[in-house]
Amino acid sequence: MKQGYLDEQFCQVEDLQDEASPNFAEEVATLFFKDSARLISNVEQALEKYPKDFNRWDAYMQQLEGSCSSIGASRMKSECMSFRDYCGQGNVEGCMRSFHKVKREHGALRQKLEAYFQLLRQAGPAGAATRPGM
Amino acid sequence: MALADATAFPYGLRVLVVDDDPTWLKILEKMLRKCSYDVTTCGLASIALQILRERRNKFDIVISDVNMPDMDGFKLLELIGLEMDLPVIMMSIDGETSRVMKGVQHGACDYLLKPVRMKELRNIWQHVYRKKMHEVKEIEGNDSCDDLQIFRNGVEGFDERGLFMRADSDTVRKRKDMDKDHADQDSSDGATVKKARVVWSVDLHQKFVNAVNQIGFDKVGPKKILDLMNVPGLTRENVASHLQKYRLYLSRLQKQNEERIMGAARQDFSHKGPSDNLNLRSSFQEQPGNLSNGFQHSSQKIQAQINIPDPHLDDTKTSVPDKNGTSVSDAVDPQNITSASPLSGVFSFERMLVNQDRKLSETMILECQSRSGSVPPKQFMQYPKHNHERCDLLGDYSCLPKPDLEHPIAPGHLYAPPPVISMSCSVEGDVRDFSDVKPDLLGCMKSLSPALTCTVESVSAQLSDSVVTSTNSDQKFSSVEGLSSIKDCDFDQERNQATLLTSEEASIICGTDLTCLHDDLSGYQLQGVSFGNIGLSSIDLFQCNDAMALPGLQNNWYDDVEFSSETMEFPLLDGGLFA
Numbered sequence: 001m002k003q004g005y006l007d008e009q010f011c012q013v014e015d016l017q018d019e020a021s022p023n024f025a026e027e028v029a030t031l032f033f034k035d036s037a038r039l040i041s042n043v044e045q046a047l048e049k050y051p052k053d054f055n056r057w058d059a060y061m062q063q064l065e066g067s068c069s070s071i072g073a074s075r076m077k078s079e080c081m082s083f084r085d086y087c088g089q090g091n092v093e094g095c096m097r098s099f100h101k102v103k104r105e106h107g108a109l110r111q112k113l114e115a116y117f118q119l120l121r122q123a124g125p126a127g128a129a130t131r132p133g134m
Numbered sequence: 135m136a137l138a139d140a141t142a143f144p145y146g147l148r149v150l151v152v153d154d155d156p157t158w159l160k161i162l163e164k165m166l167r168k169c170s171y172d173v174t175t176c177g178l179a180s181i182a183l184q185i186l187r188e189r190r191n192k193f194d195i196v197i198s199d200v201n202m203p204d205m206d207g208f209k210l211l212e213l214i215g216l217e218m219d220l221p222v223i224m225m226s227i228d229g230e231t232s233r234v235m236k237g238v239q240h241g242a243c244d245y246l247l248k249p250v251r252m253k254e255l256r257n258i259w260q261h262v263y264r265k266k267m268h269e270v271k272e273i274e275g276n277d278s279c280d281d282l283q284i285f286r287n288g289v290e291g292f293d294e295r296g297l298f299m300r301a302d303s304d305t306v307r308k309r310k311d312m313d314k315d316h317a318d319q320d321s322s323d324g325a326t327v328k329k330a331r332v333v334w335s336v337d338l339h340q341k342f343v344n345a346v347n348q349i350g351f352d353k354v355g356p357k358k359i360l361d362l363m364n365v366p367g368l369t370r371e372n373v374a375s376h377l378q379k380y381r382l383y384l385s386r387l388q389k390q391n392e393e394r395i396m397g398a399a400r401q402d403f404s405h406k407g408p409s410d411n412l413n414l415r416s417s418f419q420e421q422p423g424n425l426s427n428g429f430q431h432s433s434q435k436i437q438a439q440i441n442i443p444d445p446h447l448d449d450t451k452t453s454v455p456d457k458n459g460t461s462v463s464d465a466v467d468p469q470n471i472t473s474a475s476p477l478s479g480v481f482s483f484e485r486m487l488v489n490q491d492r493k494l495s496e497t498m499i500l501e502c503q504s505r506s507g508s509v510p511p512k513q514f515m516q517y518p519k520h521n522h523e524r525c526d527l528l529g530d531y532s533c534l535p536k537p538d539l540e541h542p543i544a545p546g547h548l549y550a551p552p553p554v555i556s557m558s559c560s561v562e563g564d565v566r567d568f569s570d571v572k573p574d575l576l577g578c579m580k581s582l583s584p585a586l587t588c589t590v591e592s593v594s595a596q597l598s599d600s601v602v603t604s605t606n607s608d609q610k611f612s613s614v615e616g617l618s619s620i621k622d623c624d625f626d627q628e629r630n631q632a633t634l635l636t637s638e639e640a641s642i643i644c645g646t647d648l649t650c651l652h653d654d655l656s657g658y659q660l661q662g663v664s665f666g667n668i669g670l671s672s673i674d675l676f677q678c679n680d681a682m683a684l685p686g687l688q689n690n691w692y693d694d695v696e697f698s699s700e701t702m703e704f705p706l707l708d709g710g711l712f713a
Contacts, residue, residue: 009249016164016252024164032157062201063155066227069249070157 005109009072026117032071033110039064040103047099057095058087064102076105144259145170152182152198152210153225158248162197165252171259179205183213190218194262197246197255200226200233208240215241219269221261225250273379334376341365342376 010025017024043060050056065080079102086094149171153159159175166173174193176182179202186193196214200207211222223244224237237245243261246254334342345362346354356374363373 012249012251013161016161016168018168021164028157028160031160035156059201062227066199066201066248067155067157069227070155070161072249 003112005073005075005105005112007072007074009069011072013071026120028071029113029117032067032073033113036064036067036106039067040106043099043102047096052090052092054087054090054095058084061087061102073105073109076102076109079105143170144262146172147259147262148172148174148192148194149258150174150176150182150185150193150196152176152179152196152202154178154199154202154204158199162250162255165250165255168252169256171255178202179207179210182210186214186218186220193218193220195221195223195258197223197225197258200224200228200237208236211237211240211242221265223258223261273375338363338365338368339376342373342380346377346380 013028014025021027039060043057043064046053046056046060061080061083065077065084068074068077068080079098083095083098083102086092086098149166151159151162151166151173153162153175154177156177159177163173163175174185176185179198182196182198186196198207198210198214202210207224207226211224214220214222221243222241223246224242225246225248226233227248229247234245243265244258341363342359345359348362349355349358354377356370356377359377360368360370360373
């Protein structure tokens with residue numbers, strides 16, 4: 001579903017939506033993007049300020065990975081994992097590459113979700129039942 | 135959501151969720167709400183601790199992430215388990231066996247992997263129940279049918295407060311047990327669950343102790359105690375169970391006392407070390423590296439405990455901010471301790487001096503054991519658990535502190551006792567050895583001040599060469615540098631209460647000979663105490679009435695420093711003490 005960008009966890013989040021929180025999924029997504037932007041920037045700074053400090057890089061990336069798991073951002077998450085693997089190997093270049101991918105996935109996911117929620121809004125309440133493929 | 139039977143779902147279970155990730159926090163909150171639980175969220179471990187300390191009784195279970203920026207999740211786990219004895223569930227994206235193992239080792243009752251599913255959350259209530267049953271079993275030593283009763287009681291109480299009611303061993307009717315003091319038959323009527331827990335407040339406990347002392351420890355029995363105490367609404371069962379715990383507590387103290395004979399332990403107050411949680415649950419925990427905070431917190435607690443003039447410990451406790459140097463609230467007003475309230479173990483006292491042979495008044499047991507390890511929070515045991523509604527006093531006994539042997543720096547515990555330490559010793563005429571207390575007191579004092587860390591060391595140094603030695607009856611308190619003002623040491627000669635209050639900056643100066651203090655006690659003001667700006671008003675420290683042993687004093691009191699009975703109060707400050 002969602003072309004691999006989002007996994008089952010995202011459905012779980014959507015299922016939490018109810019009358020008390022009719023826009024729960026979107027709120028969560030918004031929160032995620034806001035926080036993940038901060039976490040990405042943490043990693044970025046660490047890459048610059050603390051060269052080869054793999055432990056630190058890993059720690060920051062772990063936070064981002066955890067965040068990805070909250071909304072089921074599977075592609076982004078696997079890039080995070082790959083970054084951490086490179087950290088474990090002490091491979092700076094690998095880290096840099098995968099970090100770029102993380103950012104890319106992040107951007108892509110944001111676009112997709114924005115479009116998704118927009119569609120939902122347009123579709124109206126009835127449309128909420130059908131999840132457009134992403 | 136009333137539950138009338140044990141099979142209904144525990145609606146309203148009070149959960150505290152701690153996670154630095156706001157997205158997760160939001161999701162978890164929603165999930166838990168959907169499970170009909172009562173959720174509180176928190177993004178920082180330190181705040182979570184604060185919340186828990188303030189409202190200890192208001193939560194049933196804690197769920198926390200492992201990786202948090204301000205504090206390691208495992209440490210939080212430990213602290214919560216020790217201080218509050220709440221079940222804690224860990225969460226992490228990392229499911230590696232070693233991590234999970236670590237969680238279990240630190241006391242987690244479960245370890246969930248992220249992404250967490252709602253069905254996993256739905257089942258967390260089992261941990262709460264299980265723990266309660268386990269607790270009851272342990273404390274009461276009842277057989278399983280009793281547990282069931284308790285369990286049932288607990289369940290029945292569910293909707294009363296909308297919460298899962300903790301089975302309070304004191305309030306649960308127990309079956310008569312020949313071996314136990316409470317052999318009362320009428321306790322079998324466990325059906326009335328709703329009893330309010332007996333809150334063993336300081337005052338109540340003091341009455342209890344007074345009664346015990348009056349009767350004679352060896353001859354004591356729940357019925358006699360109950361009669362003497364003359365507290366309406368208190369049942370024989372309540373007293374019996376409390377007595378049992380008290381005994382356990384005392385015997386542990388004694389053991390500990392014997393083990394630690396004045397020695398290096400006494401002297402060594404450095405509190406660097408982790409302190410073990412002595413068992414009394416200490417309300418205070420020291421934030422790693424943050425002595426002052428810890429102290430403050432503890433001080434608050436202590437205050438509450440000890441003197442209790444305020445019935446609510448909570449009130450007295452000012453929430454101790456985690457910031458260093460925050461002054462501890464002097465919630466407790468020293469003066470009040472009219473009855474020797476048990477000194478809450480808030481202090482990081484090492485052990486309370488409990489002298490079984492003497493009439494014990496209240497002894498606070500503060501034992502802070504240091505845990506070796508990284509900055510472990512020092513735990514103050516509070517006795518009774520402060521602000522708990524339940525009878526934690528004794529409850530804590532079960533987990534009485536381990537002998538100080540284990541901690542390398544025994545004296546270390548001194549660490550920051552809450553700024554206000556009021557110890558009220560009931561005047562029972564028993565002499566208490568405050569010597570033991572002192573060191574800790576000092577330690578506590580030290581902690582109060584921001585300069586703690588250094589003071590602690592200095593205190594210890596002082597202590598070593600200072601008087602406090604259990605062997606002698608001198609009790610000297612070393613002054614804690616940096617403590618600014620010792621407030622209110624009230625001395626109540628008549629009542630032999632000594633409350634040593636130190637304001638946050640109180641510098642405690644101990645150095646006087648306790649034994650000779652008594653004469654000077656009344657209105658002893660720190661003479662010549664040159665505490666910087668300590669605004670000591672009257673430092674009525676420690677009253678030695680057998681009352682409370684200043685908690686935490688490492689030295690064992692027992693070592694027999696005996697205070698002559700007339701020396702009840704010893705001015706702690708001795709002019710020109712140390713510093």
